[in-house]
Amino acid sequence: MKSISVLLIVLVARVFANEIEVVTQGEVFVNDKPMNQVSSIGYGDKIETKKGAAIRFKVGKEAFKVSEKSQFFLKKEKDTNVFELISGSVMGVFEKGKHELKTPNMTAGIRGTGIYAKVLEDKTYFCTCYGTTEIEVHYSTDAESITARHHNMVWVTSDEIKHTAHMEFHTDDELRALEKMQDRVPAFDR
Numbered sequence: 508m509k510s511i512s513v514l515l516i517v518l519v520a521r522v523f524a525n526e527i528e529v530v531t532q533g534e535v536f537v538n539d540k541p542m543n544q545v546s547s548i549g550y551g552d553k554i555e556t557k558k559g560a561a562i563r564f565k566v567g568k569e570a571f572k573v574s575e576k577s578q579f580f581l582k583k584e585k586d587t588n589v590f591e592l593i594s595g596s597v598m599g600v601f602e603k604g605k606h607e608l609k610t611p612n613m614t615a616g617i618r619g620t621g622i623y624a625k626v627l628e629d630k631t632y633f634c635t636c637y638g639t640t641e642i643e644v645h646y647s648t649d650a651e652s653i654t655a656r657h658h659n660m661v662w663v664t665s666d667e668i669k670h671t672a673h674m675e676f677h678t679d680d681e682l683r684a685l686e687k688m689q690d691r692v693p694a695f696d697r
Contacts, residue, residue, distance in 0.1 A: 526565060528688075533560025533575060550588070554579045556595065563685065568602035570685040596625035598677055600685045600693075601638075613663040616641035621686070621693055623677040632675060634660045636682055637694035642668060657695040 527548060534557040535542040548554060548564045556562060556577045563572045566581060569588070573579050577595020581588075587605040590597070599608070603619035610624055610631040620638025624631055633642065635655040643650045647666040653659050662669045682693045 528563045530561040530563055530572065531559060531575070533557050535560050535562050548581070550581050550583045552581050554581075563688065565688050568604075568689060569606070570600050570688040572598040572681060572685060574598075592624055592626055594626050596623070596676060598623045598636075598681055598685060600682065600689065600691070602689075610663075612645050612665050614643050614645065616643075621682050625676050629664065631663045632660070633663055634658055634674065634677065636677075644668060 527546070536555040537546050537548060538553050539555070540546075549566055554562065554573050554577070556573055556575050558575055561572065561574045563570065565571070571579075574596045577597065578593040579595070579597050580591040580593070582591065583589070587607055589607045589609060590599065591609045593611070597608075598621075599617075600621045601617050601619055606617040608615045608617060608622060608624055610626050612629070613631050613633065615622065615624075615633060617640055618638065620640055621636035622640060623634040623636060635653045636658055637655050639652060639654045641650070641652050642661065642663065644663060644666060649667050651668050653661065658674050660671050660674055662671055679693070679695070683696070686693050
């Protein structure tokens with residue numbers, strides 16, 4: 508049965524031609540249902556990846572990569588596109604507009620930027636890969652505007668933002684692949 512679901516997911520990647528692309532083998536769920544040939548992803552959806560699974564997809568002018576063991580929601584709240592990462596990791600590239608990424612301990616305001624976030628127990632690793640983000644810590648008054656031409660990384664806990672010099676968990680080539688889905692190139696390649 509497991510080999511059938513993996514084969515089905517590979518077929519889905521071909522059916523959606525650049526809209527949804529399965530990066531690795533494994534199970535992917537959309538709204539708690541296994542992804543299949545008629546699955547689509549849009550606002551209001553929950554994406555969940557199991558061990559060994561990763562998926563790239565685009566919604567509007569944004570593109571995302573959700574890595575294994577992740578839960579990720581896409582929402583619209585008033586005039587803002589809200590992306591909520593409950594567990595795991597996500598990379599996103601965004602056109603100009605009002606966007607927010609929420610994790611259990613932070614919110615990042617995003618305006619035409621590339622970002623990466625990974626939730627680890629009680630902290631979040633967050634990278635402004637290029638562009639500007641506004642980070643607010645949920646349980647304190649700590650907030651910061653972060654600008655990057657080529658990666659500016661922080662660890663966010665329940666009460667603080669700590670800068671780090673170590674880029675972890677993601678690569679420039681992954682950002683290039685997402686931007687390519689939208690016929691764009693990352694700011695650091697222009």
